[in-house]
Amino acid sequence: MSFARAACAAIAGMLIVAACEHPGGSGHDPVVYRHAIDGIPASLDPAHAANVYSSTLVVNLYDTLFRYRYLSRPYELAPNLASGMPEVSEDGLTWTIRLRENVRFADDPAFPDKRGREVTASDVVYSLGRHFDPGTRSQGAWLWRDRIAGLEDWIDAGADPDRRIPGLYADDDSTVVFELTEPYPQLAHTLAMALSAVVPREAVEHYGREFGVRPVGSGPFVLEHFDETRAVLERNPHFDRGELDLAAEGHDRQRHAELGLDVLDGETYPFLDRLEIHFITEPTARWTSFVAGEVDNVMVPPEQADRVLASRDPIRFTPEFERRYHTQAEPEAGFVLYGFNMANERIGHHPDEHIDRANRALRCAIRDAFDWQERNDTFYQGLGQIFPGVIPPFLDAFDPSLDTRSTDHDPQQARARLQAHGWTPETLPQLTYGLEASVHQRQMFEQFRARMEAVGIPQNRLRSRAFASFGDFSRAIGNRELDLFFMGWTMAWPDAQYALQLFYGPNAAPGANSFNYSNPEFDRLFERAARLDEGEERTALYRRLNEMIIDDCVHIGSLSRTRLHLWHRHARMLPDREMLGGYFLRFVDIGATP
Amino acid sequence: MTPGIELLRFITRKLAASLPLIFGVTLISFTLTVHLGPDPAYAMLGKNPTAADLAAMQRELGQDQPFWQRYASYLRRLATLDLGHTESSGEKVRDLLARTLPVSFLLLAPGFVLGTVLALLLAMFAAWHRSGRLDRLITGMSVIGMSLSFVIIIIALQAIFGVWLGWFPVRGWEVHGPASYLNHVTIPTLAFVLASIGYNTRFFRAMLVNAMTADHVRTARAYGASPIHIMCRHVLRGCLLPIITRIVYSVPALAISGSLLMESHFSIPGIGRVTYQAILSGDQPVLMAVVGLSAVVFAVAVTVADLLCRLADPRIRLA
Numbered sequence: 001m002s003f004a005r006a007a008c009a010a011i012a013g014m015l016i017v018a019a020c021e022h023p024g025g026s027g028h029d030p031v032v033y034r035h036a037i038d039g040i041p042a043s044l045d046p047a048h049a050a051n052v053y054s055s056t057l058v059v060n061l062y063d064t065l066f067r068y069r070y071l072s073r074p075y076e077l078a079p080n081l082a083s084g085m086p087e088v089s090e091d092g093l094t095w096t097i098r099l100r101e102n103v104r105f106a107d108d109p110a111f112p113d114k115r116g117r118e119v120t121a122s123d124v125v126y127s128l129g130r131h132f133d134p135g136t137r138s139q140g141a142w143l144w145r146d147r148i149a150g151l152e153d154w155i156d157a158g159a160d161p162d163r164r165i166p167g168l169y170a171d172d173d174s175t176v177v178f179e180l181t182e183p184y185p186q187l188a189h190t191l192a193m194a195l196s197a198v199v200p201r202e203a204v205e206h207y208g209r210e211f212g213v214r215p216v217g218s219g220p221f222v223l224e225h226f227d228e229t230r231a232v233l234e235r236n237p238h239f240d241r242g243e244l245d246l247a248a249e250g251h252d253r254q255r256h257a258e259l260g261l262d263v264l265d266g267e268t269y270p271f272l273d274r275l276e277i278h279f280i281t282e283p284t285a286r287w288t289s290f291v292a293g294e295v296d297n298v299m300v301p302p303e304q305a306d307r308v309l310a311s312r313d314p315i316r317f318t319p320e321f322e323r324r325y326h327t328q329a330e331p332e333a334g335f336v337l338y339g340f341n342m343a344n345e346r347i348g349h350h351p352d353e354h355i356d357r358a359n360r361a362l363r364c365a366i367r368d369a370f371d372w373q374e375r376n377d378t379f380y381q382g383l384g385q386i387f388p389g390v391i392p393p394f395l396d397a398f399d400p401s402l403d404t405r406s407t408d409h410d411p412q413q414a415r416a417r418l419q420a421h422g423w424t425p426e427t428l429p430q431l432t433y434g435l436e437a438s439v440h441q442r443q444m445f446e447q448f449r450a451r452m453e454a455v456g457i458p459q460n461r462l463r464s465r466a467f468a469s470f471g472d473f474s475r476a477i478g479n480r481e482l483d484l485f486f487m488g489w490t491m492a493w494p495d496a497q498y499a500l501q502l503f504y505g506p507n508a509a510p511g512a513n514s515f516n517y518s519n520p521e522f523d524r525l526f527e528r529a530a531r532l533d534e535g536e537e538r539t540a541l542y543r544r545l546n547e548m549i550i551d552d553c554v555h556i557g558s559l560s561r562t563r564l565h566l567w568h569r570h571a572r573m574l575p576d577r578e579m580l581g582g583y584f585l586r587f588v589d590i591g592a593t594p
Numbered sequence: 595m596t597p598g599i600e601l602l603r604f605i606t607r608k609l610a611a612s613l614p615l616i617f618g619v620t621l622i623s624f625t626l627t628v629h630l631g632p633d634p635a636y637a638m639l640g641k642n643p644t645a646a647d648l649a650a651m652q653r654e655l656g657q658d659q660p661f662w663q664r665y666a667s668y669l670r671r672l673a674t675l676d677l678g679h680t681e682s683s684g685e686k687v688r689d690l691l692a693r694t695l696p697v698s699f700l701l702l703a704p705g706f707v708l709g710t711v712l713a714l715l716l717a718m719f720a721a722w723h724r725s726g727r728l729d730r731l732i733t734g735m736s737v738i739g740m741s742l743s744f745v746i747i748i749i750a751l752q753a754i755f756g757v758w759l760g761w762f763p764v765r766g767w768e769v770h771g772p773a774s775y776l777n778h779v780t781i782p783t784l785a786f787v788l789a790s791i792g793y794n795t796r797f798f799r800a801m802l803v804n805a806m807t808a809d810h811v812r813t814a815r816a817y818g819a820s821p822i823h824i825m826c827r828h829v830l831r832g833c834l835l836p837i838i839t840r841i842v843y844s845v846p847a848l849a850i851s852g853s854l855l856m857e858s859h860f861s862i863p864g865i866g867r868v869t870y871q872a873i874l875s876g877d878q879p880v881l882m883a884v885v886g887l888s889a890v891v892f893a894v895a896v897t898v899a900d901l902l903c904r905l906a907d908p909r910i911r912l913a
Contacts, residue, residue, distance in 0.1 A: 040871065042682035050640055134650045139640035141647070212684035227693065227863035228871070229767065278766075278861065284749055285765050285859050292757045292764045469874045471637030478636055478648070492641075501642070512642040 030273035033571060033588050036286055036295040040228055040279040043212035046197035047131055050139035052490065055194035056582030057231055057277060062197035062217030065097055065124065065176075066188055067583045071261075072250030074396060075333075075494040075579055077188055081119065081198060081218070083174075085188070092183030092531070097191075099124070099174040104238040108216040110206035116238055119198060119218050121170030127198045128168060132159045140195030142511075147187070149179040161201065183531040189493030194582075220270040220586040233275040244269050244587060259326065260572050264589055271589035296571045296590075300564035305381040308564060312382050321566065328565040331385055333578035334490035335392050335499075337557030338370070338448075343480045343508070343516035346429035358421040362428070363553035365417040366484075369455040370448065370556050371409035378447060379440070383562035389546035390489075390499040392560045396534075397496040397542040406550045407557070414455040428461045434482035436473050437466040444486060478510035487514065494579065496542040497530050503549055517554050605897055612893030619889040620672070624665050624882060632876030634681050655681065672886040678879040682871075687883045690868060697767060698864035701856060702848050704779055705786025710841060712787065713794030718825050720795070721802035732795060739792025748785045748859045755781050765861040782856050798837065805832035834906045842899040846891040 041054040049058040059067070063081035079085060081103060087096040105116035131138035132145075132155045144151070150166025157163065167179035178187065190196055203216035215223050220241075221233035246265040253262075264271065280286040283301030290298035300308055308327075310318045315329040340363050342348030347363060350356040376384045388406045391398050418424075433448070435441040442464075449462050465482065467473040476482050491498050505523045507513035522545060529541035549555060565575050573588040635651045643651075652658055656667075671677055677687035720732040756764035762780050769775045805811065806829050814824050830837075857867040865884065872880035904910045 042871075042875070043684060045684070048638075134654050137638055137651065137654060139638065142640050142642040142644075145644075209679040209684035210686065212682075228867050229861040229863045280765065280861055282859050282861075285752070285861060288749070288752050288757055289764045289861075292760070294764055294766065469632035469637070469876060471632040471634055471876050474636040475633045507642055510636070510639070510643050510645060510648050 031271060031590050032274040032276060033272050033573075033585075033590055034276045034278060034295045035585065035588075036278045036280050036290065036298055037577070038281060038283070038286065038299060040281065041231075044215040044223070044226065044231075045136075045212040046127070046194055046199060047136045047138040047140060048212060049194035049197070052577055052581070053279070056577070056585070057233075058194035058197050058215075058217075059219065059582045060221045060233060060275065060585050061215045061219045061223060062194070062199065063103065063119065063219050064192050064194065064197050065099075066192040068192060068579055068581065070249035070584055070587050071246075071252070071256060071574060074394065076250065077192060078248075080192070081124075082191075092185070092533075093180045095178040095180070095187060096171070097124075097176045097178070099176070101174060102240070103218050105200050105203075105216055105218050106222045106236050106238060108203060110200065110203035110216055112202075116216075116218070117200070118173075119200075120173045121176045122173075123198050123200060124176045125165070125168055125170050126161055126201050128196065129154075129159065129161055129165060130199075130204065131195075133161075138195075140193070143190040143193070143195065147180055147182070147184050149181055183533075185531070185533050186493060186495055186497060189495065192579075193492055221272075221275055224274075229279055231277045231279075233277070235270055235273050239270065241269065243267055249587075256574065259574055260591065261574070263591075264572060264587070270586040272585075275585060275588075290566065293568070297565065297567035297575055299577070300566060302379075302381055305383070305564065308566065309381075315383060315562065315564075317564075325566040325568060326571070328575065329383070330563050330565060330576070330578070331392075331394055332490075332561045332563055333392070333394055333494065334488060335387075335390065335558040335560045336486065336488045337390065337555050337559070338484060338486050339515045339555050340366075340553075341480055341483050341485075341514075341516055342518065342554060344483050347431060347483055348516065349518060358423070360553055361417045361421040362423055365414040365423070365455065366452065366457070367406060367553055367556045368408070368410040368414035368417065369451050369457070371451050372407050372557075372559060373409065374451075375444070375447065376559060379444065380559065380561050383564075384559040385562065386559050388558075389550050390502065390555070390558055391496045391542060391546050392491070392499070392558070394560070395491075395494060395496050395499075397539045397546075399543050399546070402543070402546070406553075409451075411451075411455045418456060425456065425458045425461070428457060429483075430461055430463055431483040432481070433462055433464050434473060434476055434485040435464060435466055436470060437468055441486070442466070448486075477514045480509050480516060485514070491579065495534075496546070497526075500526060500529075500542060500545050500549075503545075503554060515554050517549070517552070519548065519552065522548050601901075605901075608897040608900065609893065612896070615893060616886075616889045620669065620882070620886055621665065623885040624668060625661075627876070627878055627881055628661065628664070631878070631881075632874065634876040634878070637875055638681070668882055668886075672883070677883040680872075680880050681877045682875055687879050690880065691865070691883060691887070694863060694865040694868050697862060698853070698857070698866060699848065700769075700775065701767075701779060701782055701860075701862055701864055702786065702853055705783040705790070706844070706848055708783060709787040709790040709794060713791050714798050714837075716791070716795045717798030717802055718830070720799045721806055721829070722821055722825065724803055724806070733799070736792040736795040736799075739788060740796070742788070742792075744785070744789045744855050745859070747788050748855065751781050751785050751788075752859070755784075765859070767860075767862045778860075778862075782860050782862070785856065786853075797840065801833035801836055802829055805829045808832055831906070835903050838902045838906060839899050842895050842902060846888060846895050 037053055037056060039053040041057050042048065043054060044057055044061065046058050046062055049055045065080060065082040066077050067080040069076045069078045077085070081099055083098045083100045099119065099121055103119045105119060107114055107116045111117060128144060130136045131141040132151070146152070148165065148167040151168070154163065154165045169177055171177050197217065200216055204211050207214045213226060218238065220236055220239045222236045223231065224234045225232040243266045244264050246261060251261060278295050280289060283303065286298055287301050287304055289295050308317055308321045310316045317327040321327060340347055347359055350359055372386045376382055376386060385393055386407050387393055388402050388404050433445055435445055445464050449459055452462060453459055465476070467476060477485060489499065489502065501507055502512050503515060503517040503522060504513055504526050505518045508516045508518070525541055525545055529538050529545065532538040532541070567573065567575060570591050571588060572591055573584060576584050635648060635655055635657065639647055639651055656664060675688065679686055680690060716732050720729040723729045752764045755762045762777055767778055769778055811824060811828050814828050854866040854870045856862065857864040868880060869884050
């Protein structure tokens, strides 16, 4: 046989194989939604779901007791695996939560007969208890530590799941009881986090370490495929939560008119047969993939903002993009800020009152010298919301009348402060500015240093220290090695307590208080506020705490970024990546392409 | 001594001589990873850990054990191919490698083969027409190819073939058979060929031009042998050794390292992407498995290169 014949035969063979390869199916075409996210979830074990990427998957594979209503803003809790909201005793110490009946885990070889069994209150207790087993490597134990009666003794005795935790138990198959050491109004929010999702003990024990890639839950979807680039989820046949009640989910006919959600009211969800979640870290690839129609949504990369926006204030998309896609400009539930290391006596707390005052003046001068608007325009396309303190505008406790001078760029004031306290280029301390090794972070450092130089803080007084990874950067902060650092904080629940805990003394590094701020009065008020239910008194306390941080110049900030979302017109949904979410995916439907 | 026994002795000797190399590479990389690499404990802790949590996590990760004990444990695992579990997801490292290595190989192999063959052909044309127009054109194009950023090539090809023409997917790896494989591999292959052909052509051309100055080539030309005959029988054979060495030495990188850029931009679940994530997160079991296997594969590649060189030129002794 000649070479040409052989080649023709090979090509013909390939075409035949290719024709046979097409995965066809009889019946209706499956309803598929392809969702793009900008990061990769490392693990699907709920105990590791502390970031938005893992959470997006975990809340769709597992059930949490509560969730956030789909369309309500401000965010509102709703029962999920629970049959109703918790019954809380008068003193706030005993919480009783009842579970829905007939909720089943997905079928899996981990179960004796490979059929998923009913989810019980004992599963909830087990799922929370396993956070305290060191072998779980939990990222969520801090949410409940010191909060549940008898928990510490139970941990000291080996965190044996067969032994009862005095303050966390199943009263019967469908009732979970929490007995708390002190009121903890945020408990319900923690039970809406992916970290609290309910897992079957059989699967955890069957898969061991591999449980992170072999999820077995009772959520709306089950995992069909998972690798470093995508996860494919299919509808869980056991999942039955009835019909979608749009009004109960916070649907507003005017505000949500464009989304075309009305047709879904009263329909049984989830609406998708298949949910594909694509992990596309490269912004260009994400954008190109969206434009080519390979994914149904995109969070607009910064370099495309000029192209999609007609105006920035107010934010308006161009008519072309408005016509072709659904559009949304969503402020993040979080913020970025600069922090000072208050444990360093050269710039932070000092036992000598005079030096302490001078250090405060230096911190305030640095804050005055920094230009948030320039940062916003250079790195956030001018779309971010700058606000004083750490209570972002999306929270009820946000005070719109709060003095904004702490976020103003005021070089004159900065120079005056330095002069008044005798700070000169010779007496200024050398400060270590920590950053992750990236061009972006390096540019931010240069911008920061240029603003400092403009008020008389020489370049050699600010030394950058770059870290190869986030883990290294966190280690340096945890070890209190840095004087200044730029960080982000994502809110896990819509309550200012979550932001203010960043400054609570007992949370000092390696805890969330990376600033090592230590103020007994702050701690006292924080503890008081944290025990209160939502109300005027709590809001007033939160605002007072916020002012204390601003007065002490512990941080420079803050700014909430605005995320621009686009999605194809055939997708009926309102995307939301905040509150470590992903709950909205169960309500997504794909209609006919217009 | 029969040639078979001589060969076997050579392979055994060569692989045994590689042991210090493997030992050195693993020791250096293990030391660097442990002392200078990212600390996974901090990244794996929650948002509000205590010092006790940190200590517990470090114990759980084995960081409290002496260095030599950890290194010995790593070597034992490598030798028995019991590579443990990844720190991030808990997946078995062996399964992870089995899942990602073939993908990287399937992704890069067509581009590697095509890029090498095309570059060799172009280099042969350029060398034959040395200093002529064709040579200048090929050399000029090679320089342009070398100057182009790999990322720009990838983005341009994605825009042209994925978005404008819509012929191929922009990204992804949903391979179920030959057709879907061709569908997903075409743009990455084109990108790989465009990015590598400039370097390869310049290298091969330099080798071929050098070989063409040999007396036996001039003699063949004087005899009036055809250009193809001269090129294939005399010139190519004359510079086969550096070409073989270059190709064989590229295989370990192809098989183990993958291509981070390609796998990131095309969202392909290969070993390059996994390794990069492991570097960032300090996932030691994955990193050490990749480094250890790379050292082993490189040692094998050196042996194979020597054997192929012997095949190409029987004058070389297997010493």
